[in-house]
Amino acid sequence: MEDQILSTVDWARAQFALTAMYHWIFVPLTLGLSFLVAFFESIYVKTGNEEWKKLTKFWMTLFGVNFAIGVATGIILEFQFGTNWSNYSWMVGDIFGAPLAIEGIFAFFLEATFFAVMFFGWHRVSKGFHLFSTWMVAVGSSLSAVWILVANAWMQFPTGMAFNPDRARFEMQSFWDVALSPVAVHKFTHTTSSAFLLASLFVVGISSLFLLQKRHQKMAKRSMVVAAVFGFIASIFCAFTGDEAAFNVAHKQPMKLAAIEGLYVGQEKAPIIAAGIINSSKKPGDDLPAFYQEVKIPGLLSLLANRDANSFVPGINDLVFGNAERNIVGAEQRMVTGKIAVAELTRYKNAKEKGDAAAAASALALFNQNKGDLGYGYLKSPAQAVPPVAIAFYSFHIMVVLGTLFPLIFLLVLYFAFKGTLENQRWLNLACLLSIFLGYVAQQAGWVVAEVGRQPWAIQGLLPVNVASTNIATGNVQATFFIFLALFTALLLAEIRIMLKQIKTGPEA
Amino acid sequence: MIGNLDHTTLQQLWWLITSVVGSLFLFLTFVQGGQTLIFTTATTEEEKTLIINTMGRKWELTFTTLVLFGGALFAAFPLFYATSFGGAYWVWMLILFTFILQAVSYEYRKKPDNFLGARTYEIFMFINGSVGILLIGAAVGTFFTGSSFSLDMFNSVKWGTSYHGLEAALNLFNLSFGLFLVFLARTLGAMYIVNHVDHDALVLRARKATWINLVLALPFLLIILFSLVTMDGFSVDPVTGKIFIEKGKYLHNLLGMPAVLVMLLGGLISVIYGVLATGFLGKNSGIWFGGLGTVLVGLAIFSLAGYNNTAFYPSVTDLQSSLTIYNASSSKYTLTVMSYVALAVPFVLGYIAYVWKLMDAKKLTLAELTSEDANEMY
Numbered sequence: 001m002e003d004q005i006l007s008t009v010d011w012a013r014a015q016f017a018l019t020a021m022y023h024w025i026f027v028p029l030t031l032g033l034s035f036l037v038a039f040f041e042s043i044y045v046k047t048g049n050e051e052w053k054k055l056t057k058f059w060m061t062l063f064g065v066n067f068a069i070g071v072a073t074g075i076i077l078e079f080q081f082g083t084n085w086s087n088y089s090w091m092v093g094d095i096f097g098a099p100l101a102i103e104g105i106f107a108f109f110l111e112a113t114f115f116a117v118m119f120f121g122w123h124r125v126s127k128g129f130h131l132f133s134t135w136m137v138a139v140g141s142s143l144s145a146v147w148i149l150v151a152n153a154w155m156q157f158p159t160g161m162a163f164n165p166d167r168a169r170f171e172m173q174s175f176w177d178v179a180l181s182p183v184a185v186h187k188f189t190h191t192t193s194s195a196f197l198l199a200s201l202f203v204v205g206i207s208s209l210f211l212l213q214k215r216h217q218k219m220a221k222r223s224m225v226v227a228a229v230f231g232f233i234a235s236i237f238c239a240f241t242g243d244e245a246a247f248n249v250a251h252k253q254p255m256k257l258a259a260i261e262g263l264y265v266g267q268e269k270a271p272i273i274a275a276g277i278i279n280s281s282k283k284p285g286d287d288l289p290a291f292y293q294e295v296k297i298p299g300l301l302s303l304l305a306n307r308d309a310n311s312f313v314p315g316i317n318d319l320v321f322g323n324a325e326r327n328i329v330g331a332e333q334r335m336v337t338g339k340i341a342v343a344e345l346t347r348y349k350n351a352k353e354k355g356d357a358a359a360a361a362s363a364l365a366l367f368n369q370n371k372g373d374l375g376y377g378y379l380k381s382p383a384q385a386v387p388p389v390a391i392a393f394y395s396f397h398i399m400v401v402l403g404t405l406f407p408l409i410f411l412l413v414l415y416f417a418f419k420g421t422l423e424n425q426r427w428l429n430l431a432c433l434l435s436i437f438l439g440y441v442a443q444q445a446g447w448v449v450a451e452v453g454r455q456p457w458a459i460q461g462l463l464p465v466n467v468a469s470t471n472i473a474t475g476n477v478q479a480t481f482f483i484f485l486a487l488f489t490a491l492l493l494a495e496i497r498i499m500l501k502q503i504k505t506g507p508e509a
Numbered sequence: 510m511i512g513n514l515d516h517t518t519l520q521q522l523w524w525l526i527t528s529v530v531g532s533l534f535l536f537l538t539f540v541q542g543g544q545t546l547i548f549t550t551a552t553t554e555e556e557k558t559l560i561i562n563t564m565g566r567k568w569e570l571t572f573t574t575l576v577l578f579g580g581a582l583f584a585a586f587p588l589f590y591a592t593s594f595g596g597a598y599w600v601w602m603l604i605l606f607t608f609i610l611q612a613v614s615y616e617y618r619k620k621p622d623n624f625l626g627a628r629t630y631e632i633f634m635f636i637n638g639s640v641g642i643l644l645i646g647a648a649v650g651t652f653f654t655g656s657s658f659s660l661d662m663f664n665s666v667k668w669g670t671s672y673h674g675l676e677a678a679l680n681l682f683n684l685s686f687g688l689f690l691v692f693l694a695r696t697l698g699a700m701y702i703v704n705h706v707d708h709d710a711l712v713l714r715a716r717k718a719t720w721i722n723l724v725l726a727l728p729f730l731l732i733i734l735f736s737l738v739t740m741d742g743f744s745v746d747p748v749t750g751k752i753f754i755e756k757g758k759y760l761h762n763l764l765g766m767p768a769v770l771v772m773l774l775g776g777l778i779s780v781i782y783g784v785l786a787t788g789f790l791g792k793n794s795g796i797w798f799g800g801l802g803t804v805l806v807g808l809a810i811f812s813l814a815g816y817n818n819t820a821f822y823p824s825v826t827d828l829q830s831s832l833t834i835y836n837a838s839s840s841k842y843t844l845t846v847m848s849y850v851a852l853a854v855p856f857v858l859g860y861i862a863y864v865w866k867l868m869d870a871k872k873l874t875l876a877e878l879t880s881e882d883a884n885e886m887y
Contacts, residue, residue, distance in 0.1 A: 061884060064616055071569070072612035075576055079594060079605055082583070086595020090664050093587025094839045101584035102850050104577035109857050112569035113864050119885045120566055123877075125867055133864075164840070168663045169587075171840040349662045470595040471667055480602050487606070491613050494624035501622035 009469045011477040012084040015484060019076050020451070021444060022488045026070035026495075028443050031145060031192060032199020032234075033063045034138035038131075039226050045131045055219045058507035059203065060134075062499060064119060069495050073488065084477060088458050088468035095161050095172040096151055099179075103147035110140030145192050153184035156450070157252040158459050163371055165348055165364060170462070183248050187450075190241035193234045194446060197406055198439040200231025204413055205436035206503055208429035216506050217423055224432075225417050232410035239403060243304065249453075250305035253460055255319045256453035259387045260396040261301055262290045263315040266323060270313035271296035272304065275397065278390040284320045284383050316389070320382045331376060331385035338377025341370035375462040384464075387455040395448035402442040409435055511848045517835065519844035523585040524815045524834045526851055530578045532807025536800040537571035538690065540564045542698030542722075544611070544638035545691070547631060550699065550718045555875055556711045557631070558619070558887070563705050563873050564698070565615040565887040570861065572612065584847050588664055588837035589822055593648075596658045596666045597674025600648050607641030610634075615887045642694050646687030647678045652814040652821050653736075653759065654682050655743065659827035669826045682740075685732040692726035693780070697803065700787050700796040707872035719795065720788035723781070730777075737813070738763070743823035745833050752820050752831045762817045769812045776805030 037060050044052035078100060082089050089096075117125055117133035125133070160177025161170045172178065204227045207220035250257045257263075262278055263270060276294030299309035306313070314328055322330030344367035351359035379385060409432060416422045422429075454460060458468035470477075514522070543564040551557040583590040594601050610633035617623045618630035656677065657669025670676050677683045699718035706712055742758020745751070755761065763770045779802030787795030815821040820831035838844065878886050 057885070064885070065620065068613045068616035071572065072609040075572070075608055075612070076605055078576060078579055078583075079601060082579075082590045082594025083598055083601055084595075086591040087663075087665050088591075089583065089595070090588055090591035093583055093590060094843050097580065097584030097587055097590070097839065098843060098847055098850075101577065101580035101847060104573065104580040105850060105853055105857060108573040108576060109570075109861060112573040113861050115569055116566045116868060117864060120562075120882070121868060122882055122885075123880070124871060129867070172843045172846070175842075175846045346662075353662070470598070471665055472595065472598060472673065473671070476598055476673060483602075483606065487609060490625070491609075494613070494617055497622040497624050498617060498620045501620070505621075 007474040008472060008477055009466045011474060011481055012469045013465060015084060015477060015481045016077075016080055017451070018481065018484060018488070019073060019080060020447065022492065023070065023073035023077055024443060024447055025440065025492070026066050026073065027145075028195035028198040029066050029202055030063065030070050031141050031195035032197070032230075033059060033066070033202065034134075034141045035196065036199055036203055036227055036230060037063055038134045038138045039230065040223070041131050041134050043226075045127055051219065052222070054507045055223060058219070058502075059223070060118065061502055062206075065495060065498050065502065067115070069491055072491065076484070083480075084470055085458065085468050086470040088463065091169045091463060091468070092158075092161075092459060094169060095154060095158075095178060098172065098175070099147040099151040099154075103144050107140050107144035107147060110136055110143065114140065142192055145195070146188055149188045149191055150179050150184045152450075153181055153187040154178055155457075155459050156187070156454060157181055157183035157248070158462055163374065165345055165367060166352070168345070168349070170459075183245075183252055186241055186245040186248055190238060190245045191446075193238040193241055194403075194443060196234035197231055197238055198443055200227040200234060200410065201406065201432075201435045201439040203227035204231065204410070205432045205434075208432035209503070210506070211423045212426065212429050212433070214423075219507055221417060221422055224413055224422065228410045228413040228417065232407055232414065235403070235407040235410060239407075242400075242403065246304055247307070250313070253454065254314050255316065255385060256387065256392070256449075257305060258314060258316045258319060259389045259392040259453055260449055262294075262389055262393045263301070263313060264290050264317050266313055266315035266318040266326065266328075268302065268312045269299045269310055270301040270305070271298045272300035273393075273397075276393070278393055280390060282389075284316050284386055316386055320385060330382065331379065332382040334373040334376040335379050335382060337370045338373035338375065338379070340377070341367055341372075341374040342377035344370065345374070375457065375459070375464060378464050378467045379456065384456050387453050392449055392453045395445040395452070399442050399445040399449060402438050402445075406435065406439070406442075511845055511852075514845070514848070516838075516841040516844070519841060519848060520834045520838045521816070522848065523581075523838065523844055524811070524821075526854075527578070527581045527585055528808050528811035528815070529804075530574060530581050531811055532804040534571065534574040534578050535690070535693075535807040536697065536803045537567070537574050538642055538694040539697035539701045539796070539800075540568045540571045541611075541638035541642050542691075542694030542696065543701060544634035544698070545695055546698050546702070546715070546718060548635060550702070550714045551711065552714070555878075556708065558878055559706055559708055559711060559873060559875065560702060561615065561618065561631075561634070562878060562887050563702055566868060567701075568611065568615055572608065575608065585839055585844060586832075586834065586837045587839060588660075589832050591664070592658060592660065592666045592832060592837075593656075593822060596668040597648065597651070597656060597677065598668070599672065600644055600674035600677060603675075604641055604644045604648070607637040607644075611637035611641070619887055638694065638698075639691055642691045643684075643687035644678065646690035647680075647683040648674070649690075649810070650680065650683030650686035651677050652810075652823075653740065653742070654680050655823035655825035655831075657826045658824050658830060660824075660830040681732065682736045685729040685736075689726050689729035689733060692722045692729070693803065695722040696726065696780070696784060697796065697799050700783060700799045703787050704793050704796045705869055705873055707874045716788050716791075719784045723784045743820035743828070743831055745818045745820055745831075745835075747818050750833075750836065752823070752828045752833075754828070758819065759813050762813050762819060765817050766812060769809050769816075772805045772812070773809035776802040776807075776809060778802070779805065 040056040114133040114136040118137050121130050159181050160174035162173050164171045204224050207224040210216045210220035274295045274297050277292040282288045282290050302311045302313050303309040318328050320331050322333050344363045348363035416425050456464045458465045547557045547560050614630040614633040618627050659667050696719050699715040702715040703712050738760040741754050741756050744755035779798045783795035783798030786792040815834050820833050822832035824830040
């Protein structure tokens, strides 16, 4: 039975990861391209130049093809919380459901309503209203990102809530604490700026292809300039917000930070590992080296984590086994108190059912003393509190390296555009084309850091994934996993082929 | 003012809000109905494309309303969300699969190099409009017939059958509910074609399709109505919260809530009038009567299931695990917050109506499909 539950959890996690990763192929492009299309159309309306209209419609077509499959994968994510994570849905639905409903009311309808005008309203509404509609689709896309990222941020940093032992669930106490938590703010700004960056890479890259093929050169150069400006600003903002996001991780999810840096033993003047090869045999508490090879920059991790290069950054061992000197209670100790909380909660519920008020009161008192570690009571071993270090480490470093590269690409595009020799820079155009793929790699890596780095928690520190999932036979989740895999892959292939055909045809279509 | 509402009032208010969203979704399933008409009412490729482009300008509204319906249930009644989606797993998964298929079909169908071919995407649309709607109807039917599940002390659901919800489609009442919705959606779809398309031959056939589909829906409607007034229901003791079986519960609900009876009868009359006006009187505005009627019928159905001390998601295997709008709801705080958020709904409805009016001011013609915007057409 135990194995089956674990297995169901694994498949549910795999399914969510699959859906989220597919979803995040399409959504960042939608988020960023919606604004770029709005920029292009704004220039058209201001100048009245039909060439800008043609350019707008070309990118709009690619936006539409991408948007549809983003919608298709998005609906699954929402409902998957219910189908595969029903215990989660009950235990935190009081808090988590609200942002999803607000997203529907404020964002989805804005997108859905004005999307039709954007595509079919050229001759049905005025030029000004059409432009307004295009902007509304862009605003709607970002509003959608606000609320889903508020929800995700709450999973990383649960705040504004309290546990209700009578209902056996967490309940919201402060909506504003949930909506405006620092993690939510930085998650939104970092994620959306990265999406703007990706869309800019996409426009710059496809335009570069036109330059390489010596087709639609005027349109391509115009698109590249607008996208490179947008992309450069977005990439700088993305780096800044990324630093803020990492600062939050250091304080709200120290285990995640330790994992993404492969830091096992906490230290002062902790270094950043600029590059390294993780020792896959390394386990918490053993004496093996964390890396086979590494390049360190001393003090930088301390600086990033605490804004002080000499400060102490806890390592995985400190967070698993505790560090009395630094006043860190480890997962090992927290499991002990957590198990008391779990047992007393059960005793409280049983006593309530039997009408034994005295027993209920004593159980509740003990529960309240230990409830801060309730989630740890469901862990099977202290080492389970450690996320997969290698995946988190490599994903983080790939994201950072690529994130550093992109602003340089945009700068070079702008430099050669200013010189008027963009079409002659074959190497740069090839690099821009390759950057589309690299942009997607960075996007996926970013979410792997966020989500794999949070493991084993569905809700950081409160609810591990093995408690959050639905009680259902593994075969059901396994079957739907493969159905989704086949379906999404087929639709992705269709999307890529349609996009390639549209690009091949160009703005003349 | 909202802050002063007690928990019970908020729970009832949110059942109403959720019911309104659900009922609006039922009206907007004219899109799904239209999708199934491409194989029966359209006789040429051009007519098929006209129908698809007509529905294609509204499909996202329907889709979004479904997503909001799910979001509202999650926010306001999380125990239902957890129990039904986690338990009746396969019904919801199949419904979702059909909506994934729909979401890409409009955009991809006519695009060159679309990998699966236009016909496949048309079949996807048909599946969404038939199987998807049928299963939604069957799922709503379980509000009255119940499901096999139990909840433990931590409200973790255990489903009683290995079919995980598919068994709902084998029940006559649920199946009738599903088929009624399929034919109602087709009726509404045909009425919308009449309202929005400028093509004499297609509109003539769509007028005919309205009454044919209503006639096809009638036997299932009669089964539903007869069952509702004769079946036992799941009652809640308002003092103890205990669930018990009450003979003629839904008849009692109808008689005990005259407004609901009026909504049900008024809604049905409105739909029938919409069909008569479209099918026999040559009017184009039937969709509005059909739409209003559908919303009223939807509201009546949800009210019958949730109000008047009724368990809206009953368990037939463990009666006390049944869900009511009181034991399945969010906390008072969350419902209060969400009620403030819901104040934005009239504004949202306002701009939707405005844009709808703008976009539907001119009917869709064949000429528009081949205009300079042809590349954007579905």
